[in-house]
Amino acid sequence: MDALDKLGILAEAARYDAACTSSGAMRAPRQDRLGATQPAGCCHAFTPDGRCVTLLKVLLSNACAHDCAYCVNRSSASCARATFAPRELAELTVDFYKRNYVEGLFLSSGVLGTADATTERMVACLRILREDLRFNGYVHAKVIPGTSPELVDALGRLADRLSVNIELPSATSLEALCPEKSRDAVLRPMAQIRSRREDEERLLLAGGNAAGAEGSSEAQARRARPTTRPPFSRSARTAARARPRRAHAARGRPRRGPACPWRGRAFAPAGQSTQLIVGATPEDDRHVLSLSKALYDRFDLRRVFFSAYIPLMDDARLPDPGTPVPLRREHRLYQADWLMRYYAFEPGELVTEEEPWLDLEVDPKLAWALRHIDRFPVEVMDAPLELLLRVPGVGPVGARRIVAARARGPVTFDDLRALRVTLRRARHFLTCGGVRDEGSPLDEGLIRERLVNDARGSAYNRRRAELEGAQMRLF
């Protein structure tokens, strides 16, 4: 089996993992090293399923000792199996990177015997990539539950981001579908990653405070004196910790603010994320959103990814094969997650005990606004930024533009259009100088009807409604 065949098998085996971003880490180019990372990441291709390709996302091996009911790679499944040699995968990453196909590597694996044995192979692959091939680009590594703390630490020193899949929304579901996994085994490495990152942050900030100087000048020091030391070696890591202190002392500048979250970090500078499958088990959206909020708070996660369950397995514990993939549910959960992270919404505002499911036809922000229509319209000229952010069709950029524009003079609906505010939705919830938009009805019922009809009429909703049709909820 040559690399072409293996790549086909192992890319296909990894595609169910939704988490694939190259964002969150800023690393400048280093002397004699290939690549750099940037906070925003970069998408290099778009696949027919509508997802972007930013990393070489493959499994090191799809041979797996676990038998999770929903997984195509489970030990009892009959499928072609393959395993990359660590060097082979490292070489492949560099070849793709140099051609501008990817930003780096997303490394995951089936469990080759034990979690530790598998992680040792992953660490070997990343060592070749970082030390032999001198790769300075982005690496995301998956932590297998049950891996020993020393190996999680080694992985975190080689990768930009770590992730531990929580897999399912509740311990009961996990126990039912993944007999070899337990909630504790999943949460333990998450807690370790958080704790390790906090320790490192304290160390970095203490270095800044002790000198009484600027706390984020590691990058400046690096620009001034390019390092020739391998950045992933022990000596370089020690130097990275020490550098801010020396640089501050030398410059003697006053502290401007806290250190940037990724600067000077040697352990998982882009933080950690997780993924859970929705639609395979009966938990409702309220449960899922409360869980993700708790995960953000407890483990300082960068992202919680949701993966709509694709019913391929014939198993009594799972939805029947042929059941439509809950794409809209996944989409609405991502929107709700976005609202929690960037718009200061709480899970309880989006889903309640009485209505535990997100509306599939209408996005969560619009649904919230329609439920609280008595709070609207808000006046563009004096509404606080937090309230503008709650207006459907107004995002953080639009809200900031409105605040800047109204400082200069009256803002009209034409101005809002010029500022690229999505007036189709926003016009119903705003007044400009006390005047409503002429295209917006006064009656609340009519507003509701028009917005819901608009949402239902979108190509996406129409197509999904056709496919999901008379399909009832499974649970």
Next chain:
Amino acid sequence: MVGAVAEAARRYGVLLACAPGAEGVVASVGVGYLAHVGEGSLELCRADAVQPRLGQVALGPLDAADGGVVRLSERVLKGFRRKTGRECARRALLACASDDPSAPEAVHRYLRLGFSRPHELHARATDKRVLAVDDLARRVLSEVEHARQFARFSRRADGSWVAAIEPAADVVPLAAPHFARRMGTERFCLVDPAHRVAAFHEARAARCAVVRLDEGLAQRLAALGEDDLADDERYVRALWKRFYDHVSLPGREVEERGYDLRTKFVPVRLRGRMTELDPRSDNAGAHVPARYAGGGERAASPECPEHAAAHGIAL
């Protein structure tokens, strides 16, 4: 040129043609100032779209390669940056890279506004002159992003790399620093045959050299991505195509969603040079690089029971 513009402006309006690129446009604004021509009497246009109105005299363009023109553009831009700040100067420069025929005049109005009322430029978020430049800058940034995303480098037999892109704006000078950061250890060339410009990077250099080309050289450089390739190039392209073809999930195709994200995010004009969308990439060729010729392991397959047993995997 300053004298000619001043002379013509006494009796007529002046339509000043600009060479493509920031130097040509910004220096033309500087000429207007040096000739003491009011904003209403001077209009800028692209050199390939000169269409004077009645009562207008067409002049120019300035030679953007001339040292005096470059110095004048630097002087104007420096003054503008000092007056209005780094961000406004950045937007003006981005707008200069646009292919839109209205770009030179939009930049002209924007610079004039900035010089006359510098403190108001940021607050005038709904001013048409500000919106016009913001819009051009946004579209140019989008093209820069496309270049960063979709340029595909090919390895040549001599070990260097070459990529050709055809963006809808003159973005090679703007995208070059990104590739210099990313490919610092490599020798490469990024060429845009449509705008006849190329960025050359020597291994371990801090930045690229951006060079304007003639038509023939631009085409020859663009063709290098298919000629005299390294032995492993076809195989690596086939690997990428194989990966791309196998990462899509079932149940999420275009017909399942009712729309195609590729239509929105991958312009058709760029697809012709994208390896993963080129059917020829399926052909791996006869040469299999040693590093990929079965150096890995088979695991847990019926042909490899020892490996499975070693790791305790049920077959």
